[in-house]
Amino acid sequence: MSIRERLWVEADDDGARLDRWLTESLQDLGYDVSRSQVQDWLAEGRVRADRTRLKASDRVQAGEGYEVDIPDPEPIVLAGEDIPLNVVHEDDDVVVIDKPRGLVVHPAAGHWQGTLVNALIGRGTRLSSLGGDFRPGVVHRIDKDTSGLLVLAKSDRAYHSLAAQLRAHSVQREYLAIAHGRLTHDRGLIDAPIGRDPKNRQRMAVTEGGKPAITHFEVVERFERYTYLRLRLETGRTHQIRVHLAYTGHPLAGDPVYGPRHTLPIEGQALHAHTLGFVHPATQIWLSFTSPLPADMAGLLSRLRDRVL
Structure with a gap:
């Protein structure tokens, strides 16, 4: 099964690389796709246009239309992993982590494993589900290559409270x-x-x-x-x-x-x-x-x- 999307090139995008334009256009529609995924779809023939053959490096032209067959994503299971963590504080509601540089906070496209959330699940930490399927308890983040402190919510009341404090x-x-x-x-x-x-x-x-x-x-x-x-x-x-x-x-x-x-x-x-x-x-x-x-x-x-x- 797949979803078919029809995309049109606007004047502002004239001359853009095909793989980059497709990636950004699909992301604007809410699809969690990477440029490498789009390049794979081009190689597999999932992208069609008036041109008989498409390459990632092609340049798009204003007014052109493209059809993209987006495959259904494979189901992903959020699994615990044995990754060492520096837990600064933990109680029934919150857990504070001193994150090392190079560790991604939660699973996402390109990093479905080896994240801080996987590590917490691996040590048996219960996290609030309010952040989403792959962001349980995550109320704020720091970048992969930034080190230091962040707090995650273990309970739903903690999630609501921390989110409100961040908004304020x-x-x-x-x-x-x-x-x-x-x-x-x-x-x-x-x-x-x-x-x-x-x-x-x-x-x-x-x-x-x-x-x-x-x-x-x-x-x-x-x-x-x-x-x-x-x-x-x-x-x-x-x-x-x-x-x-x-x-x-x-x-x-x-x-x-x-x-x-x-x-x-x-x-x-x-x-x-x-x-x-x-x-x-x-x-x-x-x-x-x-x-x-x-x-x-x-x-x-x-x-x-x-x-x-």
Whole structure:
């Protein structure tokens, strides 16, 4: 069985690569597809147009129509896995994790296994189902290549409470980061709306029609070509700190998407969720947790102070 979608190329998309345009068009319709999946469908003949043969690198033209046969997804079972975790706090309602860099928070296209959620299920942790089939208990996330603290809901009341606190911007979320360049202001805020990048739907960007996004920053230490920062999120948009710093001309060191090619030697962006605070959903007591800087970032700072980098 499959679903057939008919897609038309608009004037703004004239000249785009076929595989990228198809991926972004299907994502706009709500399909959870990746570019590699679309490339497979092209190779399998699941995409048809007036042209007899289609290649991923073809360029689309305004007014063209394409038919895509989307296969039914194979059923996926959310399974527990034996993955070590640093559990900072756990009770009947919440579990706070200090996530290492490189670990994905929950299963999604391209990462159906080996995630933080799989690890929690593997250790027998019961999570609220309110986040969805593959996001149980997940009320907020940090990127795969960002390290540090996040909280997951074990009970439904905890999920509702934490989600409400996030909407009210009352959850304390502070990050430590190393950015390119020397910021001239000691402190300040970046108030710029964030939405999908109209030129690349896989990225986020500061856009006129984006959602409100505010990031507070404070300089901790300056180096010759880098700045060590403390940042506080007032809102929590996708890739917010990464996008905001790139927008100011000071992208995160090591950021593979928003940063420069020549950067500091670190696997992923130099960003660490350092402090997390919230009101406990059951006791109504304020809880606050702090995670020490990971070894990779601490090593970079040491080498910057020694002027080795």
